[in-house]
Amino acid sequence: MRWSEAHIPTLRDAPADAEAVSHKLLVQGGFIRQLAAGSYTMLPLGQKVRLKVEGIIREEMNAIGGQEMVLPTLHPAEIWKKSDRYDLMGENLFRLKDRKDVDLVLGMTEEEIFAILALELFSYRDLPQIWYQMHTKFRDEPRPKSGLLRVREFTMKDSYTLDIDKPGLDAGFDKHHEAYKRMFSRMGLEAVDVEASSGAMGGSESIEFIQRSDAGEDWVVTCENCDYRANIQKAVSALPDVDDGESGELTRFATPGLRTINALAEAHPDIAGADRQIKSLVYVIDGEPVIVLLRGDHELQEQKLMDAIGAADLRTSLPEEIRDLLGADPGSLGAVGVEGVRILADPALEGRVRMTTGANEDDWHYKGVDVSRDIDVTQWAELRAVTTGEKCVKCGHSLELWKGIEVGHIFKLGTKYSEAFGAFVQDEDGESQPIIMGSYGIGVERGVAAVVEANHDENGIIWPVSVAPYEVVITVVRVDEESTRAVAEDIYSQLRDAGIDVLLDDRIERPGVKFADSELIGIPYRITVGPRGVAESVVELTVRRGLEKENVALGEAVAALVDGVERHRFGI
RNA sequence: CGGGCUGUGGCGCAGCUUGGCUAGCGCGCGACGUUUGGGACGUCGAGGUCGUCGGUUCGAGUCCGACCAGCCCGACCA
Numbered sequence: 200m201r202w203s204e205a206h207i208p209t210l211r212d213a214p215a216d217a218e219a220v221s222h223k224l225l226v227q228g229g230f231i232r233q234l235a236a237g238s239y240t241m242l243p244l245g246q247k248v249r250l251k252v253e254g255i256i257r258e259e260m261n262a263i264g265g266q267e268m269v270l271p272t273l274h275p276a277e278i279w280k281k282s283d284r285y286d287l288m289g290e291n292l293f294r295l296k297d298r299k300d301v302d303l304v305l306g307m308t309e310e311e312i313f314a315i316l317a318l319e320l321f322s323y324r325d326l327p328q329i330w331y332q333m334h335t336k337f338r339d340e341p342r343p344k345s346g347l348l349r350v351r352e353f354t355m356k357d358s359y360t361l362d363i364d365k366p367g368l369d370a371g372f373d374k375h376h377e378a379y380k381r382m383f384s385r386m387g388l389e390a391v392d393v394e395a396s397s398g399a400m401g402g403s404e405s406i407e408f409i410q411r412s413d414a415g416e417d418w419v420v421t422c423e424n425c426d427y428r429a430n431i432q433k434a435v436s437a438l439p440d441v442d443d444g445e446s447g448e449l450t451r452f453a454t455p456g457l458r459t460i461n462a463l464a465e466a467h468p469d470i471a472g473a474d475r476q477i478k479s480l481v482y483v484i485d486g487e488p489v490i491v492l493l494r495g496d497h498e499l500q501e502q503k504l505m506d507a508i509g510a511a512d513l514r515t516s517l518p519e520e521i522r523d524l525l526g527a528d529p530g531s532l533g534a535v536g537v538e539g540v541r542i543l544a545d546p547a548l549e550g551r552v553r554m555t556t557g558a559n560e561d562d563w564h565y566k567g568v569d570v571s572r573d574i575d576v577t578q579w580a581e582l583r584a585v586t587t588g589e590k591c592v593k594c595g596h597s598l599e600l601w602k603g604i605e606v607g608h609i610f611k612l613g614t615k616y617s618e619a620f621g622a623f624v625q626d627e628d629g630e631s632q633p634i635i636m637g638s639y640g641i642g643v644e645r646g647v648a649a650v651v652e653a654n655h656d657e658n659g660i661i662w663p664v665s666v667a668p669y670e671v672v673i674t675v676v677r678v679d680e681e682s683t684r685a686v687a688e689d690i691y692s693q694l695r696d697a698g699i700d701v702l703l704d705d706r707i708e709r710p711g712v713k714f715a716d717s718e719l720i721g722i723p724y725r726i727t728v729g730p731r732g733v734a735e736s737v738v739e740l741t742v743r744r745g746l747e748k749e750n751v752a753l754g755e756a757v758a759a760l761v762d763g764v765e766r767h768r769f770g771i
Numbered sequence: 772c773g774g775g776c777u778g779u780g781g782c783g784c785a786g787c788u789u790g791g792c793u794a795g796c797g798c799g800c801g802a803c804g805u806u807u808g809g810g811a812c813g814u815c816g817a818g819g820u821c822g823u824c825g826g827u828u829c830g831a832g833u834c835c836g837a838c839c840a841g842c843c844c845g846a847c848c849a
Contacts, residue, residue: 210783
């Protein structure tokens with residue numbers, strides 16, 4: 200492409216409120232434009248990158264036997280009602296009506312539709328299958344943000360495995376796991392695979408791929424020593440053993456004005472250090488009140504609570520609801536003797552004695568609480584949030600907490616959707632079995648943004664060759680100079696003939712502008728052709744990463760570029 | 772949904788407190804000329820329903836109200 204004929208609207212002034220670097224650089228470089236909150240145009244440059252990312256994903260999906268198709272994004276609401284997700288997905292699901300007043304939704308993921316396609320499978324002999332598409336997904340996000348990192352309309356590669364049994368599912372899952380590692384590495388990411396919560400998708404095992412970045416929204420826990428890594432929504436840690444001594448007598452005592460864990464701990468350090476208190480929280484989960492118990496110095500990880508109950512919706516209780524339920528205000532709450540309410544407790548409380556907790560009467564607490572004796576725990580579940588420095592459950596070394604971008608997520612779904620839609624096949628014995636599904640997603644544009652977050656410097660983007668909009672830019676220093684121009688044109692056609700994706704900067708601009716623009720938009724190789732070099736039969740080769748320059752003899756330039764590009768085209 | 776902020780040529784902003792007549796600045800854009808190995812300069816020029824609606828006023832970009840949109844901080848996801 201000739202730059203003079205291309206639409207590459209670079210901007211010198213960045214959007215002032217662009218928080219994420221990728222957002223700023225993609226806008227400045229003329230890759231994307233915002234239309235509305237969470238709605239972006241891919242300009243020619245952006246679309247080229249997107250297509251390259253899709254190409255990598257497609258190659259790796261096909262390599263594991265994936266078959267690409269395209270499903271509708273406009274779905275009858277009825278289908279979503281059938282899988283129960285019409286309600287489950289809440290406000291995030293875009294809903295609309297057609298002219299006949301029929302309820303429709305815009306697809307936010309497509310387990311349902313693929314399960315319906317699976318109705319055409321009848322025998323275990325038809326399995327396994329890996330089906331996928333790359334298509335638009337719609338999500339009415341409460342808060343789109345950070346440019347392409349969190350949007351309402353985006354391209355997702357979503358694939359689904361269909362298997363007759365658990366080993367089949369495991370195999371399909373592992374294939375995806377490996378394919379995902381290759382994809383991310385090929386596009387220039389160092390995404391880490393971590394244990395994750397399955398959330399609203401349903402399913403058992405799940406792994407997220409997280410690219411370390413402060414622009415991200417996910418917190419990841421990793422061990423400094425071993426291979427333990429998990430999303431904070433799932434992460435666990437080892438706690439030092441506690442010796443409370445002998446169980447004692449349950450006793451009420453007055454605590455006027457002491458409404459917080461800290462206040463109580465300060466007033467009664469002997470019996471009520473934060474780690475000797477029971478923190479009692481009241482939530483409303485899917486409409487039902489639930490009491491959540493944690494050690495006083497621990498914080499609740501809400502996703503764990505959702506997962507423990509298999510809940511779709513969660514909120515903290517209102518003060519008046521709490522008063523109706525327990526008869527006291529927050530600050531004096533507890534679960535001792537409470538009946539008829541679901542009580543979840545964190546394992547850090549298991550077996551603890553001589554604990555302190557609220558007595559469900561304002562300004563009164565209990566001491567000498569023996570958890571197993573005094574509290575009727577309905578369900579024990581990992582609920583607390585891991586913090587930095589706690590110890591790894593696998594090896595005992597310290598855990599680190601860091602922030603990243605979720606670029607991919609793979610789930611073992613099970614039979615939820617096949618059962619809902621009746622996707623059964625006959626097994627070897629002629630028995631009808633629900634197809635076991637797995638579901639695997641990658642956000643394409645988010646991937647593009649993550650690449651930029653991970654590959655840039657103060658001058659702009661540094662695209663890996665594998666996803667660069669152009670692999671080489673030829674910067675013509677003096678377009679008006681006949682001989683210079685002729686040399687540039689010659690290199691241009693040679694590179695094109697060699698199959699290189701090349702951009703010829705033939706704009707009538709000063710050199711400084713061209714250098715700056717080529718660095719901003721991040722083309723990995725630049726060949727500078729100017730009268731000075733041409734006079735000596737050399738051109739200047741610049742590698743974007745590091746901006747190191749060297750003069751290359753005219754006759755060798757094309758070969759050097761082709762070699763460089765081809766060595767990095769399939770990943771760095 | 773709660774909290775904070777913003778809306779003025781394509782982009783980035785000033786003007787608003789203290790209404791006043793032709794609404795400015797930088798970048799970008801067009802023409803001409805001089806320039807051209809790191810974001811040039813001169814001259815001329817094009818381009819704006821001041822987010823929308825309503826109100827106050829002789830007069831509203833400026834004051835008041837409602838609404839809309841966008842951004843940022845908190846609860847969700849590729």
